[in-house]
Amino acid sequence: MFMSYGFHGHTLITMSNPQHIDFNPLAGLVAVLFPGAGHLVLGRHKRAIFASVGVLGLFFFGLLIGGIDTIDSKEDKIWFFAQALVGPPTIIADQIHQKQFKAYDMGSGKLRTGFPEEKRDHDGTRPIWVPLTDEEMAAGMGPPNIPGLGRINEIAMLSVVLAGMLNLIVFLDALMPGPDESSKSKKATTKPNPGGAA
């Protein structure tokens, strides 16, 4: 921080002590495991709860509007790199998506999301997409999930990406915590002044 002093028409600029920043690897490690948990280790409970609500709110809002297809490590790889910054929730959602909702295309042999006129079946070795019969279509059958299209898909993916980037800020704050002004002001009001001086 710079401090300036007026001096006979000139300005003298001096540098004060930089703000003290700690390094807490334990809080950083715990922050990787769950959003906001690093601040719990630091004893900043309020901040931990609000950080968790912010990150997980964005994460679940994205899943709510875009469905499970929002997180896809195979078909939306670049988006997934940023989404993975949320941590285990993204990895778990992606695993469920790949294993429970996707199947192999019989023509190309690639794992993909189903089309509206297909159903998920099993050929004994792996899940595959099978075309629906007219009766099945009339009965309203289809793939296990309806993927988001266009803007809805983009906004949903963006919401989970924002959750990941926000969690990166939360993680860095837990790893290298600065002084907590709230606890400092609380201590200042509760601790008696031993010297009695102002």
Add this chain to the structure above:
Amino acid sequence: MTLAYTPFIDAMSVHDYWYLLIVPMAFFLAVGYKAVRCPDMKKYPQAVLSFTVQILGLMLLLAIAFTIVIGYVLPMLAPMPV
């Protein structure tokens, strides 16, 4: 498997209201960001509200600016043949 809507599995059909989705996103972003960047937690609710309004206001200004550029300025500079 029938095609009935399942929350968190199927995409929501909110294509007509896509622009309103920015409001909860801006709010959650403000909640998370101000949790680690607000110096005094006593002022946290005001900080969250202020940051949410700032994001939405800036997005509105960007939308107005892009509408003017694409709807009025570009057609003047490079008119399309009718």
